[in-house]
Amino acid sequence: MASEGSDRAACEVWFYHLERTGLDQALPELLEKTLQRGWKAVVRSSAAERIDHLDGWLWSYRDESFLPHAPSDEPGAARQPILLTTSQENPNQADALFLIDGAEPGELDGYKRCVVLFDGNDDDQLRKARRQWSAVKARGFPVSYWKQQARGWEKQA
Template structure:
């Protein structure tokens, strides 16, 4: 549990899709010694990501499990549609317009949204205003040719 406000970072996907961006961000999270919780609004996305994170790269994989699996608390990355944090994750990743819920206990929340999808774009804008209004520090990261660049 952290005593400071959760940082909320918004990642505007423009050059790659979620399947390419999410594993890279999860690798960085694990390299910090943090655990991650990936929350989606769709159970089908949990199933898709469960398969994808095992095979997205031939030479590696990301250790993970759906939150409904046994021993969820021991997993470095959990995939879920729920608001619980059974693995005491430090970082919360929101995809597909998932709601953040209570951010207490998270050091960082990462909101990934597709810049070509007007529904996701408008949802991210509304969430930015809501989160900022709650007093959380917010940052906006835009995908550029040379990687992610902080814009705000």
């Protein structure tokens, strides 16, 4: 159960339904906002090849900036503000967990927020996100659903 009987607030679980842009556009923006809050992040994928892709992409996605990060298998990765991984661990003591490619949340203790990003044009990802929504809600976590609109993200539930 989510932080039952503890002084710490339960991790908020936010579902982001991608419709207008892909993950490569949406994830860096959300990671920037996370760092602006003074939080650290873990980005968990179910696919090692996605981690390899993001490792290069987050250095170059925008000419005027980059996001400091490392894959979890690099030396000193635990000191990074953004950690890329396929594992269930939180070695950088991140405040935010980003789940992509259908990665499972696992234990959410220690996180303030878990963000599930899924492609609204992929039936498999939609089914998995619906299953994850039901599972985290049943575990007692506060959940929100955000849908990509023409004017930005809009909270739907």
